[in-house]
Amino acid sequence: MNPISSEKSSTFYSYRWLALAVILLPTLLISLNTYMIQIALPSIQNDLHISFSHAQLLFSGYSVGLATALIIGGKLGDIYGRKKILWIGVLFFTLTAFLGGILSSPLLLVGIRFVQGLAAALIQPQVLSTIQEIFPPREKNLAFGLYGAVIGVAFTFGLILGGLLVQWNIFNGGWRTVFFFNVPIGMLVLLLLPFIPESTDKKSNHIDWMGSILLMVSIFLLIYPLSEVQQQGWQTWIFSCLLLSFVVLILFIYLERFKQKLQQSPLVDLSLFKHRPFVFGICSVLAIYLSMFAFFFILSYFLQYGLKYDTGETSLVFLPIGIGFFVTSIISSKIINKYGFIVLKMGALCMSMCTFLLVFFLWMEQYNLLRTDAIILLFVYGLGLGLATTPLANAILGNIPKIHMGVAAGLFTTFMYLANSLAVAGISILFSYYLGTSLESASLLNYIHAFTISLIVIGLFSMIAYMILSLYHKMILRIKIKQQ
Structure with a gap:
């Protein structure tokens, strides 16, 4: 028996920092994958001679697979063991990365991306649940800070690394090297997973497959049509799918309540939503990530189509955001220990103010986003982003009973990726409407107008997140006062 995999201290896992280093690797793996594929997408489109619509489906197929299976992934970890499910997820993610690098059929590649999203859905909840499981409360802020820092590293270097891998064209692989890059990291994670302790929820011994199918269908019918708008x-057909998604969701809720009345094991214990801080926390997740993903998506379009930046210049614009995000992710635990979760709402406020300042820059006809003042503004936005998002998982999951941990972690990440899909669909519709013409024929003034309107809406979403987080902060303070 491996002493490291079985040994635990009297309360918390003795080798928890080593285990954290291991479980952060798959987080880095799936985060890097997202940003590298994003930058390599035009090369994939040109090489495979596929349409822009097909290319977007290739990119969004991953998010669809991920969002539809996250809650099930958390439940599987609760029942069969989080390390075991993490191992399966990493294995399938690595295999699909290899297959993605050798395939040339666009249809098969879309399928592989969807399966890769399903594999990521097995990984994400186990990482969050394991951090919650093995760390005492006084160390969780630092652990989640490092978790956020890894995501910051992936964001900072993912776009640049993806562009470099395509440009270097190692072994004439072109965009395929972006897929192959994931393989050695995945193999390393598989070798190191024995250092992670196994954990399960002994009270969970059944999966509600009917509820799982209904929930997956409901999410798929919501995300896929919006990605095609x-x-x-x-x-x-898009309106029909959205209506059907709502109907299936109602059936799912009815089924879960029925199972609870019969004292059976539902997929989602709906009593979790009676926990008001969790509900407000999930609403803040939606608002924060709607704002963030919409900003990233529309900024990329504005830079490449409006300002005619190439891939390298676009990556450089995103670099200060990633550096700012990384900095506050690293120090967020110390800031939270000193000031508490009030830093979450201050981060959201910072994001909102920086977005509105960027609108002011555009009104002043300062379009070059590689200027010093623009770089500083984007860096400060990244600082706010790190403060708003890095402690968010700990703030929401830290007050959840252990029995609900796997499902809560799955719901947290599900809503995050739902926000991703909704943000891209919503901001695309808004941007296209105010652009007034096609991307190719629009003038710079058209782009400035559409981008400005989009930024105002994005800034408002950040402000909404600030207000929700303010209410959430007051709620947590009241709970702590009552406990004292």
Whole structure:
């Protein structure tokens, strides 16, 4: 028996910092994958001679697979063991990365990306749940700070690394090297996983497969049509899918309540939503990530189509945001220990103010975002982003009963990726409407107008996040006072 994998201290895992280093590797793996594929997408489109719509489906297929299975991934970890499910997720993620690098069929590649999203759905909840499981409260802020820092590193260097891998064209692999890059990291994670302790929820011994199917169908019918709006417009089938998604969700809720009345094991214990801090926390997740993902998506379009920046210049614009995010992710634990979770709402406020200042820059006809003052502004935005997002998981999951931990972690990440899909779909519709013409024929003034309107809406979402987090902060303070 491996002494490291089985040994635990009297309360918390003795080798928890080593275990953290190991479980952060798959987080780095799936985060890097997202940003590297994003930058390599035009090369994939040109090499495989696929349409822009097909290329977007290749990119969004991953998010669809991930969002539809996250809650099930958390539940599987609760029942069969988080380390075991993490091992399976990393294995399938690595295999799909290899297959993605050798395939040339666009249809098969979309399928591989969807399966890769399913594999990531097995990974994400186990990482969050394991951090919550093995660390005492006084160390969780630092652990989640490092978790956020890894995501910051992936964001900072993912776009640049993806561009470099395509540009270097190692072994004439082109965009395929972006897929192959994940393989050695995945193999390393598989070798190191024995250092992670196994943990389960002994009270969970059953999976609600009917509820799982209903929930997956509901999320898929919501995300997939919205991902197609930009390419196909608001067609009848899209409205039908969205309506059907709502109907299936109602059936899911009814089924879960029925199972609870019969004292059976539902997929999602709906009593979790009676925990008001969790509900407000999830609403803050939606608002924060709607703002963030919409900003990233529309900024990339504005830079490459409006300002005619190439891939390298676009990466440089995102670099100060990533550096700022990384800095506050590293120091967030110390800031939270000193000031508490009030830093969350201050981060959201900082994001909102920087977004509105960027609008002011555009009104002053300062369009070059590689200027010193623009770089500083984007860096400060990254600082706020790190403060708002890095401690968020700990703030929300830290007050959840252990029995709900796997499902709560799955819900947290599900809503994050739902926000991703909703943000891209929503901001694309808004941007296209105010652009007034196609991307190729629009003038710089058209882009400035559409981008400015989009930024105002994005800034408002950050302000909404600030208000929700303010209410959340007051709620947590009241709970602590009552406990004292």
